[in-house]
Every structure is written in C-alpha cells, then in structure tokens.
Amino acid sequence: MAEAEAINIDLEIIVHGAQGRSKPELRLWLRMLSTTKLISQEIRRRLRTEFGATLPQFDLMAQLYREKDGLRLGELSKRTMVTNGNVTGLVERLEADGYVRRVTPDGDRRVTVAKLTDVGTTLFATMAAAHESWLQDMMADADPRMISALWSEIGAVKTSASNHLSGSAYE
C-alpha cells in the first residue's frame, strides 16, 4: 500500500494542464481522482490513529461482517482487491489479534473459511460507525441536497463508463 505513505499532494493541480486547455471530461476526471485520493488518505490516517488499523484490514473485515457464514480466502481476495498472498497474511494477523478465526465447515474438510469472531464483529461495528461519521465530518461544509444529487449524477457517469468499457471481459 504505497499510497498510504505518500505525502498529501494535490494530484489535480499537478496533473492538470498537461495539454493546456482540457476538455470538461478530463477536468472532471482529475477532480474526481484528486478528491477520492484526498478522502482516502484521510480515512487511512484516521484508521491508523484511532484504531491502529489499515485500509486493507478494514475492507477485509467489512466483507466478513456482511457474510456471517464466512468467506474462503480466494473469495476474500476477489472482493477486497487484495492479492491472494496478501489476504493470507492479513487473515493470519487478524486471527492472531483475535478478530478472525478460520473454520472448516461440516462436510467438506478441504475448505477453510474465515469468519469474524464476536470480538471482531464488535470492533468492526465500531470502526464502521466511525468511518461513516468521518465521512459526514469531511462533507459537513457541503449542502446536504447537493450530496444526494451528486450520488445520482455520479451514478450517470458510472453507467456511461460501464457502457464504454473495452476490456476482454466485455468484448
């Protein structure tokens, strides 16, 4: 997670202007990117200072919190965009801390799933509530009506982008 160590530089200012007069789509993209990085860095910082946690740990626990029956490590890797090898390390660390345990479901000894422990469940609920309040705090100066409108407007951008993907998964 090299990003976590990056100093807080405003990507928008730096990248912007590579071509002089930018098209509105490029301007919007650079603004979205820089805003996302700014908020993401702040969330990383607060997770670290308030919970001693990393963003990958938080994301992994969020997945397990949703799936009460637990998840196989391969599935956890896909859902968190953490590589398989790193998921194993993350789970082992959370297991050592008592927040996660690995169990073999009845009937199939070849399968191992990771689950949150009761302590892990309580901790994640606390972290999730804090995470939500940090976002409220960070967006406190923006008009609440605008925040709701932005959700659907960015949804239109997302839908458009989804309709114009070129990758092998889509052709």
Next chain:
Amino acid sequence: MAEAEAINIDLEIIVHGAQGRSKPELRLWLRMLSTTKLISQEIRRRLRTEFGATLPQFDLMAQLYREKDGLRLGELSKRTMVTNGNVTGLVERLEADGYVRRVTPDGDRRVTVAKLTDVGTTLFATMAAAHESWLQDMMADADPRMISALWSEIGAVKTSASNHLSGSAYE
C-alpha cells in the same frame, strides 16, 4: 500496482450495506470510490493495450512533459506518489526505451534531473490526447451540462474535506 491485476468487481455493491441503512455521505463516498476505480481500471487497460504502457509510466511522463527543464527523481517521486525506489526503476526503463534521459545541469555535478527526449515528448502528447478521448468516450452518455456542474459540485466536497483533515500536516 496490485490494483492493475484485480478483476473488475464493483466495490459499491460489495461494500455497501455493511450497516444496513447508510448515511448519504457514505453512499456518496462509496459511489465516488467505485466510479473512480471503474474508470481507472479502464484507463490502465487502454494504456496497456494501445501503448504497452502502465499508469505509473504515464503519470511520470506527464510530470516531465510539464517541466521542460526536467525534475530530480525525488521530486518525481513526490509528484507521482511512486516510491523513490520505484521511480528509479521507471526512469531507467523509460531511458532504455529512449523516452527519457538523465542530465546533469551546468554548475552542479551532484544533481541529476530526468527529462523527456523529443521522442518521449511526441509519444506523451499522443498518449495524453488518447487519454483525453477515452474519458470523453467513457462519459459520452452523460449530459455535458451535468459534467460541467459535477466539476464544481465535487469541488465543494473537496473543499469541505480539505477543511476537515486531521493529519499531522494540518494540525
């Protein structure tokens, strides 16, 4: 760059609902994050297939394109959010390909700066124009007036977030 290898999973669907009823700020954040990841993955894919380039290479060349006098590697690292060690490798690779050269400015033999070569400058201009057109393509289904409005609305979110940062750099 582990993200580059990640399969295309919609983070918003997965993370959303960890707490059941989410606040508007959390919903907006998850949507911004998932939209940024979606577009970012598509840009990585197109850079790879159309130019055989990576996003860190593109970002690094963008910085050098702006700074005709070149940049020291430490400065390049800060501006691209690539670690110092990785910047050296990136610059060496681009130098071997003939797109970048390292020079010692007159008067200070201890300093080395990286610059784009003429070939590198031409290549980056082509890549930047393609990058801009990909974004226009991806946002083609969204109302152009909305795209301009979004730029300033997301600006309000960014300003709010900037006003509520907690890190050591701000306290």
